[in-house]
Amino acid sequence: MRSGDDDQARPEGDHQSDRDGEGYEVGFGKPPRSRRFKKGQSGNPRGRPKKPKPKPIQLSDAPADAFLQEEAYRLLKFRENGKEVELPASQAVVRAMIMSALKGNRLTQRYAIEYLERKEERHFRARLERFRRLEKLKVQGKEQIAEYRRRDLPPPELLPHPDDIVLNHRTAEARIDGPETREDLRHYEHLAELRDLCVMQSALNWSRQGRNSGKRDAGTYCPALVLAGLVDHLLPQRFRLSEADQLVMFLEFEREDRRKLESRIEREFDRLERERPPSTLSDAQRNLLERTVQRLRDQLWPEAEDG
Numbered sequence: 001m002r003s004g005d006d007d008q009a010r011p012e013g014d015h016q017s018d019r020d021g022e023g024y025e026v027g028f029g030k031p032p033r034s035r036r037f038k039k040g041q042s043g044n045p046r047g048r049p050k051k052p053k054p055k056p057i058q059l060s061d062a063p064a065d066a067f068l069q070e071e072a073y074r075l076l077k078f079r080e081n082g083k084e085v086e087l088p089a090s091q092a093v094v095r096a097m098i099m100s101a102l103k104g105n106r107l108t109q110r111y112a113i114e115y116l117e118r119k120e121e122r123h124f125r126a127r128l129e130r131f132r133r134l135e136k137l138k139v140q141g142k143e144q145i146a147e148y149r150r151r152d153l154p155p156p157e158l159l160p161h162p163d164d165i166v167l168n169h170r171t172a173e174a175r176i177d178g179p180e181t182r183e184d185l186r187h188y189e190h191l192a193e194l195r196d197l198c199v200m201q202s203a204l205n206w207s208r209q210g211r212n213s214g215k216r217d218a219g220t221y222c223p224a225l226v227l228a229g230l231v232d233h234l235l236p237q238r239f240r241l242s243e244a245d246q247l248v249m250f251l252e253f254e255r256e257d258r259r260k261l262e263s264r265i266e267r268e269f270d271r272l273e274r275e276r277p278p279s280t281l282s283d284a285q286r287n288l289l290e291r292t293v294q295r296l297r298d299q300l301w302p303e304a305e306d307g
């Protein structure tokens with residue numbers, strides 16, 4: 001390349017003949033003197049950016065709780081009375097403490113007694129707090145229902161319902177025998193409708209028996225009526241039928257026209273199958289419910305089983 005081209009390619013102010021003086025060639029690692037760092041002046045006035053300090057681990061962020069829970073419930077194997085038993089580590093520690101106290105260790109005896117007293121006191125306070133809360137809720141619910149009745153209004157849907165709150169003033173125990181959520185309410189209503197369907201089916205069976213044989217045996221075993229009683233037993237007290245109410249319902253169904261009753265049972269059964277809510281029952285209750293539905297299906301369509 002010619003020298004003229006070389007001079008043309010250089011930026012202005014970077015020639016050998018610029019103000020930096022003759023004989024100084026500007027290039028890589030040789031900036032113009034006017035752009036060099038001045039002596040005693042930093043090229044980075046703000047200084048090097050400081051590295052952020054690592055955030056100290058807080059107790060809430062530490063995995064100690066997870067470790068403690070994992071170790072506390074880790075299963076350990078022991079031999080007791082010649083038999084191998086498996087216990088969580090926490091239970092094994094408590095057992096060792098009790099055994100040490102029984103062997104006469106005074107320090108362990110005092111600690112075990114104080115530990116049990118603290119636990120019992122905490123449990124009693126929690127139970128008393130729950131009792132007072134539900135007692136207040138029960139009183140407020142009854143007052144609200146009474147107010148609706150005075151105004152000739154339909155009763156409000158309270159969850160839990162005051163009639164479902166069971167209080168034991170002698171032991172300060174309180175429990176809820178009924179739905180606490182909308183899902184629970186729909187589930188119990190579905191079970192009550194299934195019970196009524198069983199009573200309806202028993203009335204139909206009674207009507208068929210009289211039509212076919214010309215006489216009825218009061219001692220005849222009726223599976224549908226037994227199933228109605230079993231399903232009724234799964235319900236909270238407020239949803240259950242008394243024997244008198246069940247008899248009245250049975251007689252009302254029995255007076256209906258047989259063909260209309262058959263069609264009604266079929267429609268109700270299909271509706272209950274479609275509207276079945278998600279199960280909140282235990283395994284035993286769910287198995288009983290499934291057997292009830294299957295028994296009703298067999299009674300409605302016995303020919304399907306034969307085919």
